[in-house]
Amino acid sequence: MSRPTPLECAVHGIGYGFSMCALRLCFCSFLLGVSAVVSAATLRVGPGEVYARIAQAAQAARDGDTVEIAEGEYRGDVAVWMQKRLAIRGLGAGAVLVADGRSAEGKAIWVIRDGDFSIDNIEFRGARVADRNGAGIRFERGRLRVTNCRFHDNQTGILTSNFADAELIVEDSEFSHAPNDDRLLPHLLYAGRIARLSVTGSYFHHGYRGHLLKSRARDNHILYNRLDDGADGRASYELEFPNGGTAVVVGNVIGQGRNTGNATLVSYGAEKSIWPDNRLYLAFNTLIDRRHSGGRFLRVWRTYFPQGVELAAVNNLLIGSGTLDVAENGAGADFASHNARVRMGQAPAPPDYRLPADSPLRGRVLPPEETPAPDLAPTREFVAPHGTRPLVAVRRWTPGAMQAEAR
Secondary structure: OOOOOHHHHHHHHHHHOOOHHHHHHHHHHHHHHHHHHHOOOEEEEOOOOOEOOHHHHHHHOOOOOEEEEOOEEEEOOOEEEOOOEEEEEEOOOOEEEEOOOOOEOOOEEEEEOOEEEEEEOEEEEOOOOOOOOOEEEEEOOEEEEEEOOEEEOOOEEEEEOOOOOOEEEEEOOEEEOOOOOOOOOOEEEEEOOOOEEEEEOOEEEOOEOOOOEEEOOOEEEEEOOEEEOOOOOEOOOOEEEOOOOEEEEEOOEEEEOOOOOOOEEEEEOOOOOOOOOOEEEEEOOEEEEOOOOOOEEEEEOHHHOOOOOEEEEEOOEEEOOOEEOOOOOOOOOEEEEOOEEEOHHHOOOOOOOOOOOOOOOOOOOOOHHHOOOOOOOOOEEEOOOOOEEEOOOOOOOOOOOOOOOOO
16 A cells, blocks of 8 residues: 555544554644645735835745735845745836846846746846846756846846756747947857756847857757847847757747848857757748848858757748858758748848738748658747737748738
């Protein structure tokens, strides 16, 4: 007979044949579990609340609590969060955190030490530190979900450490306006050597010298975002995976500015492989090269992968005169098919470059079920300013990120 749970002990008692001592132990364990649930609290921050400052709530909160922050501006209110499980959310129009020259531990506006956290409806602005990588959020370990947040004018929007079991999930958020400082290489989001990065429904724009999104994670899912630096943006790469790994890039609008400091939009493996599995799936994306002299839509640094890279580029819409670093109908591990090209002057209208209903490109795709990897068919599409919506009953698949017809 298997050992009963504490709840079964409490309900059925000695009918299980356990001693009264064992019964008491089970019942006490049950009560402790109930107590932990009951004791979870909601801490409110803002004018007239128990906690006027976020830093006060960060010290007072316990595992399982929720911290609610009233809408408004909080200047220099930096914090280190030490809990193992916590939800933090801004109310109303959201809480705006302005660094105002301060940082937690010389790292960030907020430092997430090691736990399971969710952060919603918070804006992080102006992070600066002495070593020039001040972040809106410094995520060190555990699991962090960021939704509906804004990161503007930070040396780095979100920066992670290199713990191989950490997981970062970003949804429906905005990263923009890297500092125009030639001493910096600011990245709007920089994931270190972590287990997993997932970014969905988010908008990255107006970088400067650094990359819009850089990830060294083992497993990457970059889905239904707009990583478009705009005509006047000056970012380097729009999307970079410097150490390889698995990267599923589906349904994104990815565009470089005409004054970019780097000809490549998407880069894979520029700093050597560190992961055992190396795969890049680039499908149903709209890639925009605004350089007058032409750039690269994709560059794969094959020299650093002696075992090869499983590489597929399928059903992408290529706007501009750039090159695609995959052999058309290539041999070996490379596969490219049904990537449509249009000149910049003939491209559909920005910002999402949605094809009109009568476009001859509609229907000219490799059927999703025939692509070289599973789950490459989009199920959603990006919606400005950030977010996604589900795709319904696609009649004719089209190259690129936007499947619904232009109106």
